[in-house]
């Protein structure tokens with residue numbers, strides 16, 4: 001028996017703290033990454049966004065690599081340690097690449113050698129993607145490994161707590177790192193402090209590694225079982241080849257196409273592959289959820305920029321993790337048990353389907369908000385129109401006529417102005433509170449707030465006739481954003497409810513349905529659905545340029561509804577399994593196994609004894 005506290009193995013404490021620090025490090029770095037590209041490397045918006053998405057996609061593809069390393073070579077424990085070291089080196093490299101003083105020989109505040117900074121930061125990002133993606137499937141599965149057969153209830157709670165820690169980490173870091181960036185630092189010139197904003201995540205990653213190592217003596221470590229991935233591929237390849245060779249109808253059919261590997265491969269391996277394939281097949285529709293989910297960071301954030309509410313934008317980015325922190329316990333303690341009390345079986349796959357429907361509703365809500373926003377947006381001339389603005393400075397109404405087949409928007413202002421010379425200039429500015437004009441001898445100050453998204457024209461009369469500030473006329477060309485950001489809260493609420501049902505459940509499901517030696521492989525497969533979802537966003541953003549944003553939101557919502565229907569049908573035909581039970585059954589069928597099973601259990605007991613002894617030794621040392 002391993003050390004326990006309240007029915008939980010003590011070792012998971014270290015794993016949960018490790019995950020908190022790692023996610024702080026990851027999300028903290030991500031929060032300032034685009035800003036670093038945009039304002040330090042001076043890339044344009046498009047390049048910054050593409051590289052950012054490419055990086056995120058890479059972070060969700062590397063789990064496959066991590067799972068292969070763990071399951072077939074190093075085991076989860078060593079994989080986590082080695083890849084965490086790579087990860088920490090990556091974070092430090094990234095932090096160093098943001099020190100402008102390194103190449104600022106002429107001390108003008110901008111780096112002189114951009115190639116150096118770009119090369120260093122790209123190296124850092126590749127190491128980070130390798131590290132974060134590589135350890136991700138291992139940490140969740142390793143945490144699960146700490147539990148014993150009889151602790152399945154605690155296992156589910158563990159995955160919920162695990163998700164809470166992820167969000168606590170991401171919440172704190174997305175609040176803190178932008179503040180760190182806003183500090184000023186530097187040797188030759190004072191600059192926005194990117195080294196601090198990237199340095200703190202680097203430190204947290206080192207702490208995460210130290211915490212993980214500190215728990216070393218307490219973990220249940222399962223050994224890797226040889227090159228699993230390779231034998232799986234060979235076995236599937238053989239089954240397909242063998243099936244093809246015996247395609248004539250004279251050969252008897254077999255129950256499952258994988259049974260065609262029977263001639264050459266172990267029954268147990270075939271049974272395990274069948275379990276994994278069943279789950280992987282079920283994963284096919286899942287990327288669509290992530291396609292919608294990840295647009296939180298792009299489309300919804302852009303939507304927020306066309307809305308009003310000055311400082312709400314900072315809060316909006318923290319709405320999701322805060323909601324997770326409140327919703328996960330509510331769902332776990334209240335909603336799910338209540339549904340169960342009502343006699344309904346709210347199985348994991350049903351939860352995931354409902355989660356998808358919530359995400360679709362979130363996009364319907366986003367579409368409604370968008371329609372509200374569109375009503376307040378100015379009319380821009382389309383490609384077949386031109387817009388004329390006629391400013392009437394004469395004291396009476398003027399008639400403007402135009403050839404009858406032309407469409408014209410006339411904005412006529414009954415303002416008396418004397419325009420001797422036309423000097424026209426447009427200034428774009430952020431956070432304008434004071435605006436002053438020197439008007440003749442006069443100093444005219446407009447001390448007021450100019451709304452975001454608004455456009456104003458100031459008509460200044462010639463000083464020959466008048467030099468008082470009152471004669472300056474202000475015209476509002478475009479109204480300020482007037483739809484408040486608070487209207488986005490329903491869509492955040494809906495998508496987060498969806499996330500709790502879909503993502504937390506999917507995490508648990510992927511662990512519980514995998515055979516012991518393929519747990520990290522399935523975790524990696526689960527994370528892969530996220531990568532594919534992101535790639536779909538990129539493709540749709542490129543191809544499907546719908547003229548109206550609200551229509552695009554509705555398109556995504558209906559796509560997800562369609563996909564969730566397909567998923568629910570697939571789920572209907574899925575039977576939940578207990579991988580351990582199936583494995584034991586296959587062993588029994590094979591007949592030769594009882595001995596081996598005994599041997600294994602003996603070995604396990606021995607291991608437990610060893611661990612007990614180790615702990616005993618430690619305790620006496622203390």
Ligand SMILES: NCCC(=O)N[C@@H](Cc1c[nH]cn1)C(=O)O
Nearest residue numbers: 166167170320321324499503530
């Ligand atoms: N609530 C948002 C932060 C969060 O929970 N992330 C989790 C799960 C996840 C993966 N892709 C999107 N979400 C994580 O990083 O593992």
